[in-house]
Amino acid sequence: MPKSQLTIAVCSLLFVLTPAFAQTPPADTTLIANPVFQANCAKCHGKTAEGRHFGGPSLISDKTAATSAADLHNIIANGKGRMPKYAGKLTSEEIDTLVQQIKTPSKKE
Ligand code: HEC
Known part of the structure; x- marks a missing residue:
């Protein structure tokens, strides 16, 4: 295989792998940085x-x-x-994440 083709192959492999890493949320994501919170809870x-x-x-x-x-999960x-129920709207994991984030208030910087 010519060198340039190899370079292209390696680059496209990296390109394919990058989004998989990008989607993993950082472990210290805070409640207000959670898109689930902003989409469902922030209005109230x-x-x-x-x-x-x-x-x-x-x-x-x-x-x-x-x-x-x-x-909190309950x-x-x-x-x-007046708090709506989210059992059918969010998965149990999404609710668990919200609970964890509520229990770990954003660190004061
Ligand atoms: C329609 C407005 C509304 C939305 C949307 C809403 N809430 Fe609430 N929430 C309330 C109200 C009102 C209460 C107070 C209920 C009570 O004590 O009677 C409450 C209470 C709570 C409590 C209990 C707080 C405590 O100290 O006891 C938690 C936790 C909570 N909400 C989390 C959430 C989360 C997470 C979301 C998004 C998934 C959300 N809420 C969306 C109105 C809302």
Whole structure:
């Protein structure tokens, strides 16, 4: 195989592999950086998760921090009061990720 063809072959292989890596979210993704949160939750809980008047309460409050992961999962999956249920809309893994991110408030920089 001529050298130039080999170069093209290697380059296209890298090109194919790169998106697979790019899709893996970084381990320290925060709640507000999660597109699932911005698409589904931000309209009530605010883009910064600090809550909105007439919307939803803050998700970075002491109260939320004191709520167990199981209870948070339950509230998101089954709803509570004016909080809609997400059981049919999000997968269990997506809800688990949200719960983890709620339990790990964004580090103050
Ligand atoms: C239609 C508005 C609305 C949307 C959309 C919404 N929420 Fe809520 N959420 C609420 C309201 C209102 C409450 C307060 C419920 C109550 O205590 O009666 C709440 C409560 C919560 C709680 C409990 C907080 C606590 O401290 O007890 C969590 C966790 C939560 N929401 C997460 C989410 C997540 C994650 C999403 C997106 C998947 C979401 N919410 C989307 C309105 C909303």
